[in-house]
Amino acid sequence: MLSIEQFPLLIVVISLLSAFTILILGWLNEKFSCYISIATVLLQFIMSILVLNHVLTVGTIHYWLGGWKPPWGIEYAVDAMNAYMLVTLLFLGLLCAVYSKKNIEHELPRKRVSFYTIYQLLITGLCGVVVTGDIFNMFVFIEIMSISSYALIASRGKIALKASFTYLIMGSIGACFFLLGIGFLYSVTGSLNMHDLSILLSPLYGNKVVQAAFVFFIVGLSIKMALFPLHTWLPDAHAFAPAEISAMLSGIIIAVSTYAFIRVAFSVFTLKFIMMYLPIFDIICWVSIIAMLYGSVLAITQTNLKRMLAYSSVANMGYIMLGVGLSTSTTMGLTPALMHILNHAVMKGCLFMVAGAFIYKADLWDIEDFRGLGRKMPYTTFAFILAALAMIGMPPSVGFVTKLYLIIACMEADQFIFVVAIFVSTLLIVYYFWRVIEYMYIRVGDGDDKEVEVDEVPTSMLIPILILGVLCFVIGIIWLIDIPLPLMDAVNSLFGLGVMP
Amino acid sequence: MKGEKIPHERDIVVETVSRLMIPFIQLFALYVIIHGAGGPGGGFQGGVIFGSSFVLFIIAFGIGRVGKRIPEGILTLLTSLGVYIFAGVGLLCLIFTIGAVQYLNYGFVPLTSHFEENRALCMDLVEIGIGITVMAAITSIFFDLAWGRSEKEEERQ
Numbered sequence: 001m002l003s004i005e006q007f008p009l010l011i012v013v014i015s016l017l018s019a020f021t022i023l024i025l026g027w028l029n030e031k032f033s034c035y036i037s038i039a040t041v042l043l044q045f046i047m048s049i050l051v052l053n054h055v056l057t058v059g060t061i062h063y064w065l066g067g068w069k070p071p072w073g074i075e076y077a078v079d080a081m082n083a084y085m086l087v088t089l090l091f092l093g094l095l096c097a098v099y100s101k102k103n104i105e106h107e108l109p110r111k112r113v114s115f116y117t118i119y120q121l122l123i124t125g126l127c128g129v130v131v132t133g134d135i136f137n138m139f140v141f142i143e144i145m146s147i148s149s150y151a152l153i154a155s156r157g158k159i160a161l162k163a164s165f166t167y168l169i170m171g172s173i174g175a176c177f178f179l180l181g182i183g184f185l186y187s188v189t190g191s192l193n194m195h196d197l198s199i200l201l202s203p204l205y206g207n208k209v210v211q212a213a214f215v216f217f218i219v220g221l222s223i224k225m226a227l228f229p230l231h232t233w234l235p236d237a238h239a240f241a242p243a244e245i246s247a248m249l250s251g252i253i254i255a256v257s258t259y260a261f262i263r264v265a266f267s268v269f270t271l272k273f274i275m276m277y278l279p280i281f282d283i284i285c286w287v288s289i290i291a292m293l294y295g296s297v298l299a300i301t302q303t304n305l306k307r308m309l310a311y312s313s314v315a316n317m318g319y320i321m322l323g324v325g326l327s328t329s330t331t332m333g334l335t336p337a338l339m340h341i342l343n344h345a346v347m348k349g350c351l352f353m354v355a356g357a358f359i360y361k362a363d364l365w366d367i368e369d370f371r372g373l374g375r376k377m378p379y380t381t382f383a384f385i386l387a388a389l390a391m392i393g394m395p396p397s398v399g400f401v402t403k404l405y406l407i408i409a410c411m412e413a414d415q416f417i418f419v420v421a422i423f424v425s426t427l428l429i430v431y432y433f434w435r436v437i438e439y440m441y442i443r444v445g446d447g448d449d450k451e452v453e454v455d456e457v458p459t460s461m462l463i464p465i466l467i468l469g470v471l472c473f474v475i476g477i478i479w480l481i482d483i484p485l486p487l488m489d490a491v492n493s494l495f496g497l498g499v500m501p
Numbered sequence: 502m503k504g505e506k507i508p509h510e511r512d513i514v515v516e517t518v519s520r521l522m523i524p525f526i527q528l529f530a531l532y533v534i535i536h537g538a539g540g541p542g543g544g545f546q547g548g549v550i551f552g553s554s555f556v557l558f559i560i561a562f563g564i565g566r567v568g569k570r571i572p573e574g575i576l577t578l579l580t581s582l583g584v585y586i587f588a589g590v591g592l593l594c595l596i597f598t599i600g601a602v603q604y605l606n607y608g609f610v611p612l613t614s615h616f617e618e619n620r621a622l623c624m625d626l627v628e629i630g631i632g633i634t635v636m637a638a639i640t641s642i643f644f645d646l647a648w649g650r651s652e653k654e655e656e657r658q
Contacts, residue, residue, distance in 0.1 A: 003600060006604070013588055013604065016584070024578060066606050066607070067602060
């Protein structure tokens, strides 16, 4: 009988096989490519929910590839955090695939087959990073995911090529740092399995090579996740990619890199190492505070909606990393950070899809051109307002929940200045989203008291937008009534977090 | 026709030497692929050598003549086929034991009666899969470089 223990692996393999099925069948008929992609991601999503259920009820899944025992063979280890990330990424991946059907027909009519092939490879890479328990395997999957995202960003041609090239250079430097870190650890311990490494490393924490490896991991993954001083590739890449890829980039790809960081910091190195030997989390907190304010200020100065959202992503990475940075000094542990990974995916997914809908319908990029869109595209703009309110943090939306938890975490850590920074950044968010809403609803063009015809995007694009818009509030309520807290407690107890030091 | 765009001078020495060399290069590539399971070598290296034999073929005989023999669709098909073999052999372990053993546990694929022999044969199969993919990918990258982008677009229209 096919047990759920096999599912983490099947999620990766099915995705890889489906990518090449798309390539062959798409060669016969282009229309197949989209449906195969949607069907595969749907299947993966159902499997990931079963995996999450299994992990929460039975326990961590350890899967040994080829039946080789872990220090020698590759191990896939799925615990509560992996399963949570897997469900999040496949959920947004599914909605993006549905959304892309019409959008890609419109934007890249001749490249549909290659688009879906690479999209499926991107999903393969993302799933692989999340399920693996082997650090070199993680590097390989990070590269699969990055290389497919370079290609997807470049798919629009022209100016997107430059954005993609910048990302390629920055991403490769990040990957090199990550690989150097792995090399250092391997030279010291001779092992690549994460669990094995964490045992072998514990007597070696004073070693300078081990500490250098940790710094390499931090720098490499900070580039991948666009933490403040290393975020320079992000705005262009987000602005010029097709809308669904912007949504995946902003919501999932940088979040998966954050996941890799958390995994390396707490599973390979342990809490003890971070607390005693390299107390770097205070610096991470301050850097995230700067990222929050810097991203928000620069978002205000943008005239292009997608660029504005991209800078807002820089600010939101600040929120996530603030949660990670505070995790060692509060009773809530990683809960705010993991919470915001899902919340940010939902909100940014919705906002980028709306931005894509404006481009699809009328080729509108600049905020000033949005006059009167509120009456022309009522459902799309409604979803935009829902997501924008969630970004601002209106109760009971997802943004509110994150900010609430983060503020409580700051209070527990006695860092009142961080609370002030969160409030200031909220005010800035209000400013830049209000500007968009004002143009859409209030500032209408000349001579427009006439009836405006409703001209919406196709249903297959509208449904993902509306689902995400409504989920911004539904998920917020789910967080507030504490349904997912057992999951978060499981993650925290895994890493020994969530108890006051 | 796409071949007429690129002028090609025929050279009897280059053509004859390539005619002699190519079979041996390909034989060596196959050796490297099969040898990969038990020693230095493997699917990637063998695939690159096999692909380079096609590159030599293109350089010697001109891209027009070769392009007619190896259409792009075949290369796409071969790239996918290699990956199918590569990932599919692992899945066979799951299929033959109905999910009782892990992915890539080659000993359980019932090719012969011996556990170790099954494992060795499946490793060879995987190497062949990698070899096919790399060969096709190298050749198609060379085609993409050799044919200008503009000509490719003209050809599609």
